[in-house]
Amino acid sequence: MTTTQQPQPSAASTGPTSTEHADETRSSPGLTKEDLIRRWYQMVLARKIGERWFVLNRQGKAPFVITGQGHEATQVGTVAALSAGKDWVVPYYRDLGVALALGMTPDELMLNVFAKADDPNSGGRQMPAHWSHKRLRMVSGSSVVGTQLPIAAGLAWAAKLQGHDAVAVTYLGEGSTNQGEFHEGLNFAAVQRLPLVVVVENNGYAITEIQAKEMAIADVADRAQAYGVRGAVVDGNDLIEVHRAMQIAVQAARRGHGPTLLEAKTYRIVPHSSDDDDRRYRTREELDLWRARDPIDRLRKHLLEARILTSEQADELIAKAAEELRGAEAFAAAAPDPDPASLATHLYADSTTPSTSSIP
Ligand SMILES: Cc1ncc(C[n+]2csc(CCOP(=O)(O)OP(=O)(O)O)c2C)c(N)n1
Ligand SMILES: [Mg+2]
Numbered sequence: 123m124t125t126t127q128q129p130q131p132s133a134a135s136t137g138p139t140s141t142e143h144a145d146e147t148r149s150s151p152g153l154t155k156e157d158l159i160r161r162w163y164q165m166v167l168a169r170k171i172g173e174r175w176f177v178l179n180r181q182g183k184a185p186f187v188i189t190g191q192g193h194e195a196t197q198v199g200t201v202a203a204l205s206a207g208k209d210w211v212v213p214y215y216r217d218l219g220v221a222l223a224l225g226m227t228p229d230e231l232m233l234n235v236f237a238k239a240d241d242p243n244s245g246g247r248q249m250p251a252h253w254s255h256k257r258l259r260m261v262s263g264s265s266v267v268g269t270q271l272p273i274a275a276g277l278a279w280a281a282k283l284q285g286h287d288a289v290a291v292t293y294l295g296e297g298s299t300n301q302g303e304f305h306e307g308l309n310f311a312a313v314q315r316l317p318l319v320v321v322v323e324n325n326g327y328a329i330t331e332i333q334a335k336e337m338a339i340a341d342v343a344d345r346a347q348a349y350g351v352r353g354a355v356v357d358g359n360d361l362i363e364v365h366r367a368m369q370i371a372v373q374a375a376r377r378g379h380g381p382t383l384l385e386a387k388t389y390r391i392v393p394h395s396s397d398d399d400d401r402r403y404r405t406r407e408e409l410d411l412w413r414a415r416d417p418i419d420r421l422r423k424h425l426l427e428a429r430i431l432t433s434e435q436a437d438e439l440i441a442k443a444a445e446e447l448r449g450a451e452a453f454a455a456a457a458p459d460p461d462p463a464s465l466a467t468h469l470y471a472d473s474t475t476p477s478t479s480s481i482p
Contacts, residue, residue: 195417199364268301297328358386
């Protein structure tokens with residue numbers, strides 16, 4: 123791989139400069155100091171859970187894992203602009219941070235990776251990271267990338283028809299924006315001016331393929347123009363920037379101004395999944411370049427410089443996250459497996475004889 127093919131750090135054309143990151147007054151409307159601390163803690167916890175999932179895989183306790191280390195600012199920052207439990211969320215496999223920030227507990231996340239009976243995502247039936255949570259209005263997508271777009275557009279359409287104030291948000295990678303469903307879903311949402319926000323987590327890779335091999339454009343957000351919706355590019359490793367852009371998109375959707383295609387430039391600092399060896403397609407130097415732009419370190423630096431947190435308090439929060447994870451793992455490891463007798467539950471209709479009584 124040549125240097126020119128490597129993904130460039132942050133959104134070069136639109137991303138903030140490093141000087142701006144040192145600005146103590148940086149904030150986003152609607153994010154208090156307490157919110158910033160809480161969201162930073164969620165980023166730390168999401169990172170630790172993702173790291174732990176990989177260890178559990180290597181220990182043979184989780185046959186497959188897929189996580190989002192590096193994407194935390196995009197995932198937590200977008201959720202921070204949502205109304206949890208009211209807005210509809212259709213995530214994709216990378217979105218551990220979305221699930222956590224929305225309200226899925228560490229216990230529930232660990233039940234998920236161990237495929238336990240009480241896993242709220244699927245009762246242990248789906249692969250890990252195929253998110254679903256009824257109370258949180260998080261709707262299960264499919265492993266088939268891009269298919270979440272029409273589902274999210276449908277949810278936004280239903281909310282609009284029913285006169286609800288809810289928006290629908292869906293997440294996908296940049297590679298998945300080449301799928302037909304992305305275009306069909308976005309076009310329909312644009313025509314109907316649906317309350318939809320499409321968040322593209324652009325990490326520069328679709329498994330082994332770099333963006334230049336996925337599409338002939340630099341910014342996925344340029345595709346918005348073709349459908350007549352707003353497009354925005356944001357530095358996906360900066361929680362404050364992400365939140366600000368997401369808040370604008372969510373408000374536009376709630377006010378009836380239709381969809382936004384929000385592209386967050388970020389990077390996954392782990393392999394695609396536990397089945398992938400990323401040393402075969404990207405250099406360690408490239409990884410180091412992005413580790414130096416770690417979204418968690420970046421927000422920590424801001425919190426310290428703005429005197430919102432001391433480094434001792436930051437360390438205490440990191441220790442608290444480790445403790446919370448340990449407790450969740452112990453709880454989930456001891457939880458019951460699904461009853462084999464329930465194997466077909468939720469897979470087939472309870473009755474195979476269609477009732478005609480309700481057909482007018
Ligand atoms: C329709 C379809 N084609 C191929 C795959 C295999 N696949 C799973 S993830 C993935 C890469 C998707 O890349 P991107 O959308 O950029 O998301 P990322 O994993 O980088 O976050 C592919 C090709 C799939 N699941 N569905
Ligand atoms: Mg990608």
